[in-house]
Amino acid sequence: MDMGAAKRIGSDAIGTLVVLLGPKKPFPLDGEGIFTSDVAAHQCFSQTVFEFDKTAWRTAMTRRFCYALDLQDDPELIAEYERYHRAENAWPEITASLRAAGIEQLEIYRAADRLFMIMEVNDAFDPAAKASADAADPKVQAWEQLMWRFQKPLPGAAPGEKWRAMDLIYDLQAAVAAAKA
DSSP states (O other): OOGGGEEEEEEOSSOEEEEEOSSOOOEEOTTSOEEOTTSOEEEEETTEEEEEOHHHHHHHHOEEEEEEEEEOSOHHHHHHHHHHTSGGGOOHHHHHHHHHTTEEEEEEEEETTEEEEEEEEOTTOOHHHHHHHHHHOHHHHHHHHHHHTTEEOOTTOOTTOOSEEOOOOOOHHHHHHHHHO
16 A cells, blocks of 8 residues: 555554545555545554545545524425425536535535534635625525525524524534543
Protein backbone atom coordinates (compact mmCIF):
# COMPACT_ATOMS: atom_id res chain seq x y z
CA MET A 1 0.00 0.00 0.00
CA ASP A 2 1.35 3.39 -0.97
CA MET A 3 1.13 5.41 2.24
CA GLY A 4 1.83 8.55 0.23
CA ALA A 5 -1.83 8.38 -0.88
CA ALA A 6 -3.14 8.39 2.66
CA LYS A 7 -3.04 10.53 5.76
CA ARG A 8 -3.09 9.14 9.27
CA ILE A 9 -5.58 11.11 11.35
CA GLY A 10 -5.82 9.12 14.54
CA SER A 11 -5.32 5.84 16.37
CA ASP A 12 -7.10 3.84 19.00
CA ALA A 13 -7.05 0.30 20.39
CA ILE A 14 -8.47 -1.06 17.13
CA GLY A 15 -5.90 0.43 14.82
CA THR A 16 -5.12 3.45 12.72
CA LEU A 17 -7.70 5.56 10.95
CA VAL A 18 -6.47 6.56 7.52
CA VAL A 19 -8.19 8.88 5.05
CA LEU A 20 -7.41 8.91 1.34
CA LEU A 21 -6.50 12.31 -0.04
CA GLY A 22 -7.54 13.60 -3.44
CA PRO A 23 -10.33 12.41 -5.73
CA LYS A 24 -12.31 9.30 -4.82
CA LYS A 25 -10.71 6.61 -6.96
CA PRO A 26 -10.49 2.85 -6.48
CA PHE A 27 -7.66 1.93 -4.14
CA PRO A 28 -6.20 -1.58 -4.74
CA LEU A 29 -5.52 -3.81 -1.76
CA ASP A 30 -2.79 -6.33 -2.69
CA GLY A 31 -4.96 -7.96 -5.36
CA GLU A 32 -7.69 -8.91 -2.89
CA GLY A 33 -10.29 -6.53 -4.29
CA ILE A 34 -10.83 -2.84 -4.63
CA PHE A 35 -12.60 -0.45 -2.29
CA THR A 36 -13.02 3.30 -2.20
CA SER A 37 -13.08 5.78 0.65
CA ASP A 38 -16.87 5.42 0.79
CA VAL A 39 -16.79 1.74 1.63
CA ALA A 40 -15.98 0.59 5.16
CA ALA A 41 -13.24 -2.03 5.01
CA HIS A 42 -10.63 -3.53 7.30
CA GLN A 43 -7.37 -4.92 5.94
CA CYS A 44 -4.22 -5.80 7.86
CA PHE A 45 -0.84 -4.65 6.58
CA SER A 46 2.17 -5.38 8.77
CA GLN A 47 -0.20 -5.83 11.72
CA THR A 48 -1.62 -2.33 11.40
CA VAL A 49 -5.33 -2.03 10.75
CA PHE A 50 -6.37 0.66 8.29
CA GLU A 51 -10.02 1.60 8.63
CA PHE A 52 -11.72 3.52 5.83
CA ASP A 53 -14.94 4.80 7.32
CA LYS A 54 -17.41 6.96 5.34
CA THR A 55 -18.35 9.06 8.37
CA ALA A 56 -14.71 9.71 9.30
CA TRP A 57 -13.91 10.52 5.67
CA ARG A 58 -16.66 13.14 5.48
CA THR A 59 -15.87 14.55 8.91
CA ALA A 60 -12.21 14.98 8.02
CA MET A 61 -12.99 16.70 4.72
CA THR A 62 -16.13 18.73 5.45
CA ARG A 63 -17.95 20.98 7.87
CA ARG A 64 -21.51 20.29 8.94
CA PHE A 65 -24.37 22.75 9.39
CA CYS A 66 -27.77 21.82 10.80
CA TYR A 67 -30.95 23.82 10.35
CA ALA A 68 -34.61 23.54 11.34
CA LEU A 69 -37.80 24.86 9.79
CA ASP A 70 -41.50 24.12 10.17
CA LEU A 71 -44.03 23.18 7.54
CA GLN A 72 -47.64 24.26 7.43
CA ASP A 73 -49.59 21.75 9.53
CA ASP A 74 -51.58 20.44 6.56
CA PRO A 75 -51.14 16.79 5.44
CA GLU A 76 -51.85 17.62 1.77
CA LEU A 77 -49.27 20.44 1.71
CA ILE A 78 -46.72 18.25 3.50
CA ALA A 79 -47.24 15.47 0.94
CA GLU A 80 -46.81 17.96 -1.92
CA TYR A 81 -43.66 19.39 -0.28
CA GLU A 82 -42.21 15.88 -0.05
CA ARG A 83 -43.03 15.22 -3.74
CA TYR A 84 -41.03 18.31 -4.72
CA HIS A 85 -38.07 16.98 -2.74
CA ARG A 86 -37.93 13.50 -4.30
CA ALA A 87 -34.72 12.98 -6.26
CA GLU A 88 -36.55 12.59 -9.55
CA ASN A 89 -38.34 15.95 -9.02
CA ALA A 90 -35.28 17.97 -8.03
CA TRP A 91 -34.80 21.13 -10.07
CA PRO A 92 -31.39 20.76 -11.77
CA GLU A 93 -30.64 24.47 -11.33
CA ILE A 94 -31.17 24.18 -7.57
CA THR A 95 -28.95 21.10 -7.35
CA ALA A 96 -26.29 22.91 -9.41
CA SER A 97 -26.44 26.02 -7.20
CA LEU A 98 -25.96 23.88 -4.07
CA ARG A 99 -22.98 22.06 -5.54
CA ALA A 100 -21.43 25.26 -6.92
CA ALA A 101 -21.55 26.79 -3.44
CA GLY A 102 -19.46 23.96 -1.97
CA ILE A 103 -22.32 21.93 -0.51
CA GLU A 104 -21.20 18.30 -0.74
CA GLN A 105 -24.19 16.64 0.91
CA LEU A 106 -27.61 17.86 1.98
CA GLU A 107 -30.34 15.83 3.65
CA ILE A 108 -33.72 16.94 4.95
CA TYR A 109 -35.63 14.93 7.56
CA ARG A 110 -39.20 15.44 8.75
CA ALA A 111 -40.98 14.70 12.03
CA ALA A 112 -44.64 15.78 11.81
CA ASP A 113 -44.38 19.41 10.60
CA ARG A 114 -40.76 20.00 11.74
CA LEU A 115 -37.93 19.78 9.22
CA PHE A 116 -34.29 19.13 10.06
CA MET A 117 -31.59 19.74 7.42
CA ILE A 118 -28.03 18.44 7.60
CA MET A 119 -25.67 20.17 5.22
CA GLU A 120 -22.06 19.07 4.76
CA VAL A 121 -19.86 21.59 3.00
CA ASN A 122 -16.29 21.82 1.79
CA ASP A 123 -13.78 24.55 2.62
CA ALA A 124 -14.99 26.72 -0.28
CA PHE A 125 -18.46 27.15 1.25
CA ASP A 126 -19.30 30.66 2.50
CA PRO A 127 -22.85 31.16 3.82
CA ALA A 128 -22.86 34.88 2.99
CA ALA A 129 -21.66 34.23 -0.57
CA LYS A 130 -24.32 31.52 -0.99
CA ALA A 131 -27.04 33.91 0.24
CA SER A 132 -25.83 36.60 -2.16
CA ALA A 133 -25.71 34.18 -5.11
CA ASP A 134 -29.19 32.91 -4.26
CA ALA A 135 -30.61 36.45 -4.13
CA ALA A 136 -29.25 37.10 -7.64
CA ASP A 137 -30.44 33.80 -9.14
CA PRO A 138 -34.01 33.96 -10.56
CA LYS A 139 -34.42 30.15 -10.51
CA VAL A 140 -33.40 29.93 -6.85
CA GLN A 141 -35.78 32.79 -6.04
CA ALA A 142 -38.61 30.98 -7.87
CA TRP A 143 -37.85 27.82 -5.86
CA GLU A 144 -37.76 29.72 -2.57
CA GLN A 145 -41.06 31.45 -3.36
CA LEU A 146 -42.67 28.12 -4.23
CA MET A 147 -41.34 26.44 -1.07
CA TRP A 148 -42.50 29.29 1.18
CA ARG A 149 -46.06 28.18 0.37
CA PHE A 150 -45.36 25.01 2.40
CA GLN A 151 -43.05 26.43 5.04
CA LYS A 152 -43.50 28.59 8.11
CA PRO A 153 -40.88 30.11 10.40
CA LEU A 154 -39.92 28.50 13.67
CA PRO A 155 -41.22 30.15 16.82
CA GLY A 156 -38.88 33.01 17.69
CA ALA A 157 -37.50 33.34 14.15
CA ALA A 158 -36.55 36.78 12.89
CA PRO A 159 -38.85 38.30 10.26
CA GLY A 160 -38.17 36.61 6.91
CA GLU A 161 -35.95 33.95 8.49
CA LYS A 162 -36.55 30.51 7.03
CA TRP A 163 -34.08 27.78 7.86
CA ARG A 164 -32.80 28.48 11.35
CA ALA A 165 -29.32 27.34 12.39
CA MET A 166 -29.25 24.78 15.18
CA ASP A 167 -26.70 24.66 17.98
CA LEU A 168 -24.71 21.49 18.61
CA ILE A 169 -25.38 20.36 22.16
CA TYR A 170 -23.86 16.84 22.18
CA ASP A 171 -20.98 15.25 20.30
CA LEU A 172 -20.32 11.54 20.88
CA GLN A 173 -16.70 11.72 19.71
CA ALA A 174 -16.01 14.64 22.06
CA ALA A 175 -17.62 12.72 24.94
CA VAL A 176 -15.53 9.63 24.23
CA ALA A 177 -12.35 11.75 24.05
CA ALA A 178 -13.25 13.50 27.31
CA ALA A 179 -13.82 10.14 29.01
CA LYS A 180 -10.38 8.96 27.93
CA ALA A 181 -8.64 12.12 29.23
